[in-house]
Structures are given as structure tokens and as C-alpha cells.
Amino acid sequence: xxxxxxxxxxxxxxxxxxxxxxxxxxxxxxxxxxxxxxxxxxxxxxxxxxxxxxxxxxxxxxxxxxxxxxxxxxxxxxxxxxxxxxxxxxxxxxxxxxxxxxxxxxxxxxxxxxxxxxxxxxxxxxxxxxxxxxxxxxxxxxxxxxxxxxxxxxxxxxxxxxxxxxxxxxxxxxxxxxxxxxxxxxxxxxxxxxxxxxxxxxxxxxxxxxxxxxxxxxxxxxxxxxxxxxxxxxxxx
Numbered sequence: 685x686x687x688x689x690x691x692x693x694x695x696x697x698x699x700x701x702x703x704x705x706x707x708x709x710x711x712x713x714x715x716x717x718x719x720x721x722x723x724x725x726x727x728x729x730x731x732x733x734x735x736x737x738x739x740x741x742x743x744x745x746x747x748x749x750x751x752x753x754x755x756x757x758x759x760x761x762x763x764x765x766x767x768x769x770x771x772x773x774x775x776x777x778x779x780x781x782x783x784x785x786x787x788x789x790x791x792x793x794x795x796x797x798x799x800x801x802x803x804x805x806x807x808x809x810x811x812x813x814x815x816x817x818x819x820x821x822x823x824x825x826x827x828x829x830x831x832x833x834x835x836x837x838x839x840x841x842x843x844x845x846x847x848x849x850x851x852x853x854x855x856x857x858x859x860x861x862x863x864x865x866x867x868x869x870x871x872x873x874x875x876x877x878x879x880x881x882x883x884x885x886x887x888x889x890x891x892x893x894x895x896x897x898x899x900x901x902x903x904x905x906x907x908x909x910x911x912x913x914x915x916x917x918x919x920x921x
Contacts, residue, residue, distance in 0.1 A: 694731035699832030712743035796825035
């Protein structure tokens with residue numbers, strides 16, 4: 685079969701591509717207006733281009749219609765509803781393109797992720813199959829996740845630190861439900877807010893390794909607070 689594979693990112697494309705090409709003609713379809721900010725989008729797209737070049741696989745690159753996507757997403761920002769809406773938004777575009785360009789089926793690399801709502805992705809894919817009259821090729825690619833990770837490492841592909849959308853970035857680096865902020869960075873913030881300690885190299889390393897716009901502003905706040913404490917300390921001597 686000639687299958688159009690929606691690609692969410694290069695690391696997730698690696699295993700499904702290797703698995704599918706054993707029996708099918710695989711063409712990638714890059715369409716992810718959910719990814720924010722734009723430089724993150726660009727980094728992920730460049731990783732796909734690198735993988736496509738190394739593996740000599742054709743990939744179709746669709747437009748980045750972020751504003752239209754955002755209008756849709758902000759109607760419901762809670763999980764899992766926003767995630768399901770995101771699946772539907774991207775897979776509808778994929779199914780429509782596949783139908784219009786004579787593909788036999790379509791699928792998505794999101795089926796390899798342990799972090800997504802797998803059954804919901806399957807339901808949306810089947811919904812699009814009925815709507816556009818083109819087969820949704822379903823396979824649980826999750827068993828090959830480690831193999832995909834090994835390929836990613838071998839090719840030195842960029843690996844993201846959050847799902848992609850504006851809300852997931854907020855949750856990951858600065859939101860109320862952020863596991864990132866529930867652990868080390870929040871404890872650091874409160875520790876330095878209540879003491880006269882300075883920002884240490886270890887903390888600098890933490891922010892560099894987990895850099896984002898949100899972590900940058902938190903670092904600036906911490907660093908500025910530390911400088912302020914130092915000046916107060918000197919003025920009191």
C-alpha cells in the first residue's frame with residue numbers, strides 16, 4: 685500500500701517508518717500547527733528534514749497555520765479534550781490530503797508514543813476514515829519505541845521536552861500542573877526567595893539543560909533576586 689504517514693516529530697517517525705517500509709510505500713506528511721513557539725516548531729521540522737535526508741524518504745511539508753489552530757485550541761484547554769481536538773485537527777488534514785492525492789491509506793506516528801491518548805488517536809483515525817472514505821492504517825507502534833529512540837540517538841536528532849502546544853509548554857515549564865515546576869525549580873525558587881544564597885553553577889546547569897522561555901524568565905527572576913540580596917548585604921556592613 686501507498687501510505688501517507690502523519691509525522692508529529694522525527695523521533696516518533698523513526699520506528700513506524702522502518703516498520704512500514706518493509707511492506708509498504710511510505711511518504712511522510714509534516715503538519716503540526718500545534719507546536720509553539722515557532723523556533724521550537726522549526727527545530728522539530730529541521731530534525732524531520734535531517735532524518736528524511738539520511739533515510740532518503742519523501743516528506744510533504746504543509747503550512748504552519750498556527751493562528752487558526754490556536755483559535756480552535758483555546759475553546760477547550762483541558763486534557764484530554766484539547767488533545768483529542770488536536771488529533772482531529774491534524775488527522776483531518778492528513779486524511780483529506782491522502783484522499784485527494786490517491787493514497788491507499790493514512791496513519792500517524794503519534795501511535796508510537798506512550799505519552800498520548802492512544803485509543804483516542806485510533807478513534808479519531810477511524811472517524812476520519814469514515815468521513816473521507818480512505819483507510820486509516822492502525823498499528824500499535826509502542827513496542828518499537830526503544831528502537832526508535834536508538835535511531836534518534838544514532839542520528840543525533842533533536843528531541844523535544846514537551847508535547848508541543850502552547851498549553852503543554854506552559855504546563856511543562858511554568859503552569860500550575862507542571863511536573864517540572866512541582867519538583868526542582870519550584871523548590872529552588874522558594875529556597876532562594878527565603879535565603880541570601882547566590883545562584884550556583886549547579887542551578888545554572890539545571891536551567892541550561894531545561895531551557896525554555898519560561899525557565900529563562902524564572903532564572904532572570906532568581907538571579908535578579910540574588911543580586912539584590914547581595915547588594916543589601918553589602919550596604920548593611
